[in-house]
Amino acid sequence: MSQTTPQDDLQPVPSMSSVAPAITPRGRGLAPLALLLALAGVGASGWGLWQLRSLQVQTQQQQTQLAEAQAEAQRLSQREQSLTARLAQLPSADELAERQRLLASVQGDQQRLSVRLDNVLNASRQDWRLAEAEHLLRLASLRLSALQEINGAKALVQTADDILREQDDPAAFAARGELAKSLEALRSLQQPDRTGLFLQLGALRAQVGQLNPQTPAFADTGGVLASLAAEGDGSSRWAQWLEQLSHYFRIDFSAAQDIRPLLAGQSLAQVRLALTLALEQAQWGALNGDSGVYQQSLQQARDVLDDQFNQDNPEVQGLRNRLAELLTQPVSVAMPDLTQSMVALQAYVQLRESGPAPASETTLDGALEESSP
DSSP, rough: OOOOHHHHHHHOOOOOHHHHHHHHHHHHHHHHHHHHHHHHHHHHHHHHHHHHHHHHHHHHHHHHHHHHHHHHHHHHHHHHHHHHHHHHSSHHHHEEEEHHHHHHHHHHHHHHHHHHEEEEEEHHHHHHHHHHHHHHHHHHHHIIIOOOOHHHHHHHHHHHHHHHHHHGGGGGGHHHHHHHHHHHHHHHHHOOOOHHHHHHHHHHHHHHHHHOOOOOOOOOOOOOHHHHHHOOSSHHHHHHHHHHTTOOOOOOOOOOOOOOOOOOOOHHHHHHHHHHHHHHHHHHHHHTTOHHHHHHHHHHHHHHHHHHHOOTTTHHHHHHHHHHHHTTTTTOOOOOOOOOHHHHHHHHHHHHHHHHOOSOOOOOOHHHHHHOO
């Protein structure tokens, strides 16, 4: 057997260049793995930090909610204490029942007092209305006696009757009957047109201021002056003078009517003034319903026209005829007497005052005493 030498036992050591190709595939597989592991570690640590941050935020929110819940609990506790104190101040069930009973009693008394007070006020209002009706009836009587105003008196009496109708009381039957008689008596009368007569007389006064006397005209039938003028030659101065003189006066011994002298100057003014005063007096009588003064004044005006003016004057005739028409116009009528209506109304008022009232002051005072504890 051959002896081996150490050199034979030693095997050649491969170099790095020869070994590197053998380990290259394994190194390339571990590098991505290590990278993945590093990324996973980084992601795990980031996710952990995010979770930690979320937990901190949630913890803060929970602490805030806990603080709010504690504050709300404290408020509820204070409110509970306040309610407990108020409940302690409330009366007991027995006291509450007693107070409810007293309240119901007071309400009932108040309703009864309200009804009685309404009755008292209603009675007072009716008394006032009756006093008003009596006053209206007095005014109607005054209008008839002083002013002879039929329409105004009729309206006043009608208003008084309406007040009695509102009373709705059978005891007012007699008073309403007298008022109905007075109303029918007033309705049967006709109110004179005093205002119209006053204005018509004023228009006649204006005509009097323009009234003039009419110059009388004579027919030339011959006479003393005419015979004297005929003796001349017609052209002489004497004949002309006689011709002019014949226009101013005539001598007629066989005149059938009186010839009044012509009014002029102060005489005419006095006659006009007399007529104006007579018509003014007639106006006063028409306005105040005084038939005596009215007719006397118109007759006086007619007499002045007959005495001072010529009846052949158309203006005088027209004025005289107009005065005759106005003389027939009534300025006053016989007014009815309202005394019976007044007596019946006063009797009804006295009957109401003497009779039992639906609610008196003593009843109201007694009710107040009963309701007082």
